[in-house]
Amino acid sequence: MLAITDLGQLTAQARADSSPPPPSCASLHALGVTTDLLTAARILRVGRTKAYQLAKSGDFPVPATRIGRHYVVAVAHITELLGLDEKHSS
Template sequence: MRVKDLLSLPPTIDLMTAASALGIGRTKAYELARKGEFPVHIVRVGDLYRVSTPDLLRVLDVNLSRD
């Protein structure tokens, strides 16, 4: 995923989008999420996992300013 793509993401994203940006596969992503070990803070909403895009960008060290 390119930086341009990351910066255009909505405020929260699904687990698989975050996993893709981090280079983590589906099975490993859900395993880490269940264990509470996913590299980005996750909020569980019912059966869904949501990830804060700004948190993901910080983990990826993507500059949030668009200067």
Template sequence: MATIEMSRDELLGLPVTVDVVVAGRALGFGRTVAYELVKRGQFPVRVLRLGSKFRVSRADLLRYLGEADEQSGSEAA
């Protein structure tokens, strides 16, 4: 299954945290690659482990991608 890229509007509309699959999609790769990078400790942004689940902060994701986080008022440096 091909990875479908995320539009800027979708990216800016993400909730405060997203799962690794959604974060991977925003970064341009699929589920398998996303989990492999998490497993190796090489996911491009900070990954939070909550029990058996992994979450990525929208703010961290937007910062990495160089996008302003309009909902929190922060902007990439």
């Protein structure tokens, strides 16, 4: 039987095991030219509240443009940030 000596270590391991795999270039391109802020935040592993705070202050990891009450993010900026840009990978 496994002895639990550090609950924090166990919790961190559980989070690491349950994290989704990083997105592929093809899955990002399937989003189209732009995506909404929450989709971009999920890809970049930023929480919802933090994403809106960063977008409002202009500090979101990629440029986010406010259109009316919504933010949009160019998928090209996300692929470039993640190093999945096809122009730079060849």
